[in-house]
Amino acid sequence: MNLENKVWDTIVVGGGPAGMTAAGRSAELGKTTLLLEKNNRLGEKLLITGGGRCNVTNNKLDFNLLVSSYKDKPKALYSLFSQFGAGDTLDFFNSRGMETKVEAEDRVFPVSDSAVSVWQVLQDYISNNNVEIMNNSSVISVQKNNDLFIINTNNGSFKSKSLILAVGGKSRPETGSTGDGFKWLEDLGHTIIDSSLALVPIAIKTEWIKSLPGLSFADVGLNVYSYGKKTLELEANSYLLTLE
Ligand SMILES: Cc1cc2nc3c(=O)[nH]c(=O)nc-3n(C[C@H](O)[C@H](O)[C@H](O)COP(=O)(O)OP(=O)(O)OC[C@H]3O[C@@H](n4cnc5c(N)ncnc54)[C@H](O)[C@@H]3O)c2cc1C
Incomplete structure (x- = not known):
């Protein structure tokens, strides 16, 4: 069937770790799922995380302890981590064959010391659950028409009952995260709060x-x-x- 004529249960925009996980989970729950990514492969930023080693989670398994490490403690974090905490993240990767180790400050890395291991688990998760992946598909705009979302891309328009926007923030735009989602969310009626820097590159000549x-x-x-x-x-x- 032509992918454009189909009404998908879920369309996920953005194939970073958030979008890969969301798409895999949606498909695992039996929903027809389309993942749209503008780069020619998924997880570009994921591959450079942790200096290429990916600090995959923190070994603070008690979510109250985990939230207490955040400078600001937004209430939403309690809800999020109580539903899927650091222990769940470890189980997710360990049960899929990725061994992990704990380093200073409880930071958890793959034993392989390579972000590719994390990327591979997520890639297998979406492939094994039959997510339809469309790389090189840049979303241009997002509309809601009655009960359906219409997603317009450089590769055509797609329809879905549910939409997950996982296009990331604005850091390291060369990896694909160019902040496109803020405008779409505003167009859909959401309130956008100003973004602030959390991780800043410092260029040093020494x-x-x-x-x-x-x-x-x-x-x-x-x-x-x-x-x-x-x-x-x-x-x-x-x-x-x-x-x-
Ligand atoms: C140098 C560096 C090191 C880091 N190290 C760590 C670490 O060790 N551990 C850790 O937990 N976090 C780390 N982070 C943070 C981590 O990379 C991010 O939190 C994570 O990538 C966010 O995932 P995401 O899926 O939300 O967004 P992203 O990874 O930004 O993915 C968003 C995806 O959406 C796609 N996209 C954007 N716009 C469109 C569009 N219009 N149409 C279609 N697709 C689109 C992008 O191409 C991209 O693939 C690091 C970040 C940087 C920059």
Whole structure:
């Protein structure tokens, strides 16, 4: 059947880890599921996480403890982690053959030290559950027409009963996350709160830094000088610096 004529139960836009997981779960529950991704492969950003090793979760299995590690403690986190916490994440990957290890600050990595292992589990999850994947499909706009969503892409228009937007934020736009979803959500009537930086790349010219890729430092402070004058000072309390 022509994919454009079909009414899908679920369309997922964005094939990062969130979209791959959501699409796999939707299909696992028996829903016909189409995953639209604008890159020519899924999970581009996932593959560069954790310096290519992917810090897959944290070993704080009690969700109250996990939430207490966040600076702001949005109420939504309690609900989210109580439904699917760090232990569930570990079970998900371990039960699919990906062994994990715990490093400093309870950070969990694949034993393989490679983000590809995480990517492969998610890729198998969606393939095994028969998700229809359309790479090279950039979504241009999203509309709601009565009970159906209409998703317009450079490859045609698709219809679904449910829509999951998982197009990521705005960091590292070269991986595909260009912030497209904010406008669509606003068009659909949602309130958008301003985004703020959580992970910031710092370009450092100093040569010796380049010989230490993969090292992480906890409790890092930061002084920024512009033409010899200090313009910013961040206290050494909760910043983590990773050299890549
Ligand atoms: C350098 C770096 C290191 C990181 N390290 C870690 C780590 O070790 N552990 C950790 O947990 N997190 C880490 N993160 C954060 C992590 O990468 C993100 O939280 C995660 O990728 C978010 O997943 P996502 O699926 O929501 O979005 P994304 O991974 O951003 O995926 C969104 C997808 O949507 C697609 N898309 C966007 N617009 C459209 C469109 N119009 N049409 C179709 N598709 C579209 C994009 O191409 C992309 O594939 C790191 C981030 C960076 C930048």
